[in-house]
Amino acid sequence: MKPLLEAIHECPLLADGAMGTQLMIAGLMQGNCGEEWNLTHPERVLAIQRAYAEAGSDCILTNTFGGSRIMLNRHSNGDRVDAINRAGVAIAREAFRGKSGYVIGDIGPFGGLMEPYGDFLESDVRAAFAEQARALVDGGADAIIVETQTSLEELALGIEAAREAGAPCIIGSMAYDITLDGSTFRTMMGVDPECAAEFMERHGAHIVALNCGTGMDMERARQAVERYREVTALPVMVQPNAGQPKLVDMHVVYDETPGQMACGVVPLLKAGAAILGACCGSTPEHIRAFRLAMDEYLEYESQTV
Ligand SMILES: [Zn+2]
Numbered sequence: 001m002k003p004l005l006e007a008i009h010e011c012p013l014l015a016d017g018a019m020g021t022q023l024m025i026a027g028l029m030q031g032n033c034g035e036e037w038n039l040t041h042p043e044r045v046l047a048i049q050r051a052y053a054e055a056g057s058d059c060i061l062t063n064t065f066g067g068s069r070i071m072l073n074r075h076s077n078g079d080r081v082d083a084i085n086r087a088g089v090a091i092a093r094e095a096f097r098g099k100s101g102y103v104i105g106d107i108g109p110f111g112g113l114m115e116p117y118g119d120f121l122e123s124d125v126r127a128a129f130a131e132q133a134r135a136l137v138d139g140g141a142d143a144i145i146v147e148t149q150t151s152l153e154e155l156a157l158g159i160e161a162a163r164e165a166g167a168p169c170i171i172g173s174m175a176y177d178i179t180l181d182g183s184t185f186r187t188m189m190g191v192d193p194e195c196a197a198e199f200m201e202r203h204g205a206h207i208v209a210l211n212c213g214t215g216m217d218m219e220r221a222r223q224a225v226e227r228y229r230e231v232t233a234l235p236v237m238v239q240p241n242a243g244q245p246k247l248v249d250m251h252v253v254y255d256e257t258p259g260q261m262a263c264g265v266v267p268l269l270k271a272g273a274a275i276l277g278a279c280c281g282s283t284p285e286h287i288r289a290f291r292l293a294m295d296e297y298l299e300y301e302s303q304t305v
Helices: 004-010 022-027 043-053 069-071 078-095 120-138 150-162 193-202 218-231 258-262 267-272 284-305
Strands: 059-061 101-106 142-147 170-174 207-210 237-241 245-248 251-254 273-276
Touching: 004 101, 043 059, 043 078, 043 284, 059 078, 059 142, 069 120, 069 193, 078 101, 078 120, 101 120, 101 150, 101 251, 101 273, 120 142, 120 237, 142 150, 142 207, 150 170, 150 193, 170 193, 170 237, 193 218, 207 218, 207 273, 218 237, 218 267, 218 273, 258 284, 267 273, 267 284
Parallel strands: 059 101, 101 142, 142 170, 170 207, 207 237, 237 273
Antiparallel strands: 245 251
């Protein structure tokens, strides 16, 4: 199989959909440790990821979003960083059994603020990301994504960790929120897409990305792709949520249907997105709809060239 970075130069790839909301459907209680399931319920994690592979995903993110020591400590799993992350890679690899695909090791935010805004030491965050990145790379991940990032300081530590672990491909992914007046979007910490893309490129990311966020639908994601591409030639990856979260009977619900989201696939490809996936609330059905829209478009493109 070609390295991921080579493959996306030839053809855009499809990533997967949500893991967190799928784990809840599979029985994970709110507030419990989903990453622990890599060890305690690997078959449930595998079932979700296999559904994505069967729906047509070319890339699957490991179930390790909260797999850093700082996050795992909140669930008394701090001594299982290595095992949880390696198992995460192995399960995602197993999901592809019988077909080729890329396993992207997932590093999410450490879940706090660093000094001087919060009480986490930069050195502790650096060490936590380094430990997680090492486990993911040693486990055999094809790439590492440092995702749902809102601050450049934390993003830099994640990218640095991936680089030092020897990750063959590093993806930096920001979570943007639409501003109150609806005119633009930036991260919670005030970072705009141009600034993030330039920063990621300078720090050695190979792919610039966005995921999650608030109000970042497929059209907003397309705008972000354009803004990234104005300042960098690096490939772009996008994973928008399935609409805005709504609270229904004390449950968070995402109500954008596969058909609604799939309408945004071709515009994203035309804007130049190299990897397309989806974040919170999306399901294997969303990914299947993406696959259909993507294949139709790529087929059409190949005939018109
Ligand atoms: Zn999300």
